Structures are given as C-alpha cells and as structure tokens.
Amino acid sequence: MIKSALGNNGPLLPRLGYGAMVLEGFYGEAKHSSALSTLHHAMDQGIMIDTADAYGDGHNERLIGEVVQARKDDPFIATKFGIVFDPEQPSREIKTGWGFSLNINASPEYAQKALDDSLQRLGVDAIDLWYMHYPDPSVPIEESVGAMADAVKQGKVRYLGLSNVTADQIRKASAIHPINAVQYEYSLWRREAESELLPTLRDLGIVLVGWSPLGSGFLTGNLQKLDSSDFRNTNPEMRGENFDSNKARVEEINQIAARLNLTTAQVSLAWLLAQGDDIFPIPGTRRTSRIDENLLAASVDLTPDVIEEIDRLTRPGTFAGGTLLD
Numbered sequence: 001m002i003k004s005a006l007g008n009n010g011p012l013l014p015r016l017g018y019g020a021m022v023l024e025g026f027y028g029e030a031k032h033s034s035a036l037s038t039l040h041h042a043m044d045q046g047i048m049i050d051t052a053d054a055y056g057d058g059h060n061e062r063l064i065g066e067v068v069q070a071r072k073d074d075p076f077i078a079t080k081f082g083i084v085f086d087p088e089q090p091s092r093e094i095k096t097g098w099g100f101s102l103n104i105n106a107s108p109e110y111a112q113k114a115l116d117d118s119l120q121r122l123g124v125d126a127i128d129l130w131y132m133h134y135p136d137p138s139v140p141i142e143e144s145v146g147a148m149a150d151a152v153k154q155g156k157v158r159y160l161g162l163s164n165v166t167a168d169q170i171r172k173a174s175a176i177h178p179i180n181a182v183q184y185e186y187s188l189w190r191r192e193a194e195s196e197l198l199p200t201l202r203d204l205g206i207v208l209v210g211w212s213p214l215g216s217g218f219l220t221g222n223l224q225k226l227d228s229s230d231f232r233n234t235n236p237e238m239r240g241e242n243f244d245s246n247k248a249r250v251e252e253i254n255q256i257a258a259r260l261n262l263t264t265a266q267v268s269l270a271w272l273l274a275q276g277d278d279i280f281p282i283p284g285t286r287r288t289s290r291i292d293e294n295l296l297a298a299s300v301d302l303t304p305d306v307i308e309e310i311d312r313l314t315r316p317g318t319f320a321g322g323t324l325l326d
Contacts, residue, residue, distance in 0.1 A: 001014040001047075001295070002014065002015050002016075002298045003015065004207070004278065004280075005207075006048075006129070006181060006207055006280070007159070007207050008206075009178070010159055010207070011159075013047070013048050013280070014045070014046060014048070015273060015277070015280050015298065016047060016269065016273070016283070016295055016297065017047050017048035017078075017209070017280055017282040018047050018282060019050045019211065019283060019284035020039065020051045020060055020063075021050075021060065022284035022286055023035045023038065023056075023063060023284075023286060024055050024059065024060055027216075027232075028286070030286045035286070036063070037288060038287065038291070039063065039064060039067040040067055040070075041291055043067065043073070043075040045295060046076075047076075047295075048077075048280070048282065049064060049075055049076065050078045050183075050209070050211075051077070051078070052079055052080035052081075052131075052133055053079060053081055053114055053117065053118050054082075054133060057085050058117070061079060061121035064122060065121050068122065068124065076129070077127060077129075078128060078129035078130070078131065078161065079122065079127055079130060080130070080132070080133035080161075080163055081106075081114035081130070081133060082105065082106045082132050082133035083104060083133050083134065084103045084104065084110075085103070089110065090105060090107075090110075092138045094134065094137060098236070104135075104137070106135060106139050106144040107136065107143070107144070108143055108147035111132075111144060111147040111148060111151070112150075112151070116156075118130075125156075126156055126157060127157050127158070128158050128159065129158070129161050129180065130151065130159070130160060131160075131161035131163045131183055132145070132163060132165075133163050134163065135162075135169055140172075141172050145162075145176040146177075148160050148177065149176060159180040160178070160179055160180060161179065162179055162182050163182070163184070164183070165182060166196075167196045167199075167200035170200055171204070174204050174206070181207050181280070182197070182206055182209065183209040183282075184210065185212050186208060186210035186211075186281070187212060187213045187219060187268065188268050188272075188314040189218070189237065189246065189249075189314065190212070190215070191314065193208060202276075206278075207279070208280065209280045209281075210272060210282065213282065213283050214265055214283050216232050216235060216238070217232075218237070218247075219250060219264060220263070220264055220268075221257065221264030222264075223247075225243075235321070237320065237321030241320075245319075246321070249314075252313050253267060253268065253310070253313065253314075256309065260300075260306070262297075262300060265283070265290075265294060265297070266294070266297040266300055267297075267300075267302075268297075269297035269298075270297045270298075270300035270301075270302050271307065
C-alpha cells in the first residue's frame with residue numbers, strides 16, 4: 001500500500017481512504033450488520049476512515065464508534081463539524097448546486113459543542129483529523145480555526161482540516177494554525193481544484209483529500225440509470241440530458257480500462273493517485289469486495305501515454321453539469 005505523509009509533520013497513511021457516508025442510505029439501504037462488516041474490513045486495511053457529524057445526523061459516527069470499540073487497534077478517524085440539523089441551534093443558510101440548502105454554524109461556541117458530541121459518539125479520547133465541513137459566511141474563518149486550534153491544545157484533536165474552502169480561506173486559516181488536509185471534490189469529471197486550490201495547497205504543504213473521487217458512483221462505469229428515489233437525481237451532472245451525455249464520456253474511460261484489464265473505478269482512482277503523492281482519494285462503498293477492488297488501484301502504474309489520453313478525454317469542462325461547489 002502506497003503511504004504518504006498527511007501534510008506537514010503529519011502521519012504516514014495509505015493514500016486511498018474510505019468514505020463512510022455511503023452507509024447512510026444515500027446509495028441504497030445499508031443494513032446495520034453489513035455496514036459493521038464493511039467498516040471492519042476497511043479498518044483492517046489500515047486506511048483513513050472519513051465521516052462527519054452530519055452523516056445520518058450523528059448515526060454515522062455512532063456506527064463507526066461501535067466498530068472502534070470492538071477492535072484492539074486504533075484506526076485513523078477523520079470527521080467534520082459545521083452542518084446543523086437542530087432547529088434550536090443558530091445557523092446560516094448556504095445554497096448548493098443540488099437544489100437544496102445547508103444550515104451552517106462554525107462559530108467557536110458551536111465548534112466546541114460539536115467536537116464533544118463527536119468524541120462521545122465515536123467513543124474516542126481524541127479525533128485524528130477534524131475538519132470544518134463548510135466555512136460559515138457569518139464567522140471569520142480565523143475565528144473558526146482558532147477554536148479548532150484550541151481543541152488541539154486541549155488534546156481532543158490531533159490534526160486540523162478544512163473542507164469546501166477557497167484558496168484565500170486556506171491561506172487565512174493556515175496563518176492561525178497548521179492545516180494538514182483540505183477536502184474538496186476531485187475526480188475525472190470535477191478537476192476545478194487543479195486551477196487555484198491545488199497549487200495553493202502545494203505551496204503550503206497541505207494534502208488534498210478528494211471527496212467523490214468516483215463521481216458518486218458514475219465513474220465506476222456501472223451506473224446505467226437512477227431510481228426515482230435516488231438522491232443523486234439532484235446532482236446536475238446526473239440530471240436529465242446530462243446523464244446520457246456524461247455516460248457517453250465515461251464509456252471512453254471504460255474502453256481504456258478494458259484495454260488495461262482494469263475496472264473503470266481502478267483507472268479513475270489510479271489517475272487521481274498519479275496526480276501527486278499529496279492526493280488522498282476517499283471512495284465509499286457498501287461492499288467489502290469494492291474496497292478491495294479500489295485498493296488495487298494503488299498498485300496500478302499508468303503510463304504517461306495513458307495519463308495523457310485520460311487527460312485529453314476529461315479536460316475541465318468536458319462533463320456536463322455542476323455540483324455542490326458551483
């Protein structure tokens with residue numbers, strides 16, 4: 001397994017992690033017993049487990065906590081705070097590109113409460129990597145990160161991260177406390193991070209943790225249609241004519257994968273890993289076999305010619321639609 005440092009002075013971790021949001025029913029039902037088995041299998045591989053207090057409104061963290069308590073090792077857990085569901089809590093509404101809004105609170109007071117709640121649900125003394133899920137439009141990012149830095153001083157958090165932020169916000173945050181990781185959508189069909197965000201991260205020695213590295217399952221090459229109840233129907237890249245248009249483009253990646261005797265998911269992940277040892281994709285799945293399939297991408301060495309071919313087919317703007325960050 002390829003390992004790299006998680007930012008400046010960060011721990012060595014396998015560069016492919018596991019995104020646990022998929023266990024909350026967004027891609028179909030995940031039974032409790034099978035979810036536990038999937039998490040155990042991911043932790044057996046020693047990979048980073050990514051969650052958030054917003055996933056299942058705390059259920060995802062409790063699920064992971066149940067697995068952690070049953071193990072003798074100490075898996076690396078990353079979680080996030082800032083999305084608010086409790087109507088009693090103050091929050092600021094931000095619009096998304098998916099047809100819904102999110103309520104955000106990244107104030108120092110809420111950060112402390114959210115952290116204590118996450119620690120309790122996860123059943124751990126300290127969180128390995130703690131992200132601010134979204135910047136709060138009413139709170140200077142310096143104040144939010146200042147509260148997060150206090151959590152490090154208290155021994156409740158080991159490393160800090162940011163999610164869904166701009167290059168300018170990253171620089172402001174880094175002036176307050178070292179940031180080890182920034183989570184941002186990055187995949188063959190979402191390459192906007194390459195223009196400004198990634199150069200800023202590299203200048204500061206921060207890794208990019210790529211969420212949705214398989215395009216919410218679209219870049220597996222297996223998604224043929226969506227049920228009417230599937231939440232991905234709100235994703236502009238999968239809405240209406242965009243679905244068929246983008247499916248045709250993925251078929252070209254399918255052909256490359258077939259030529260290399262790989263799956264489309266493996267090619268998609270191998271391309272991401274080839275972009276630099278500071279890229280940490282976190283694909284999610286409900287099946288242990290898919291975890292194994294995804295991890296094999298770490299051993300794939302794409303030739304420069306293949307990387308160039310994929311670059312040409314997936315240049316920014318090739319895929320139709322927008323996402324949460326637009």
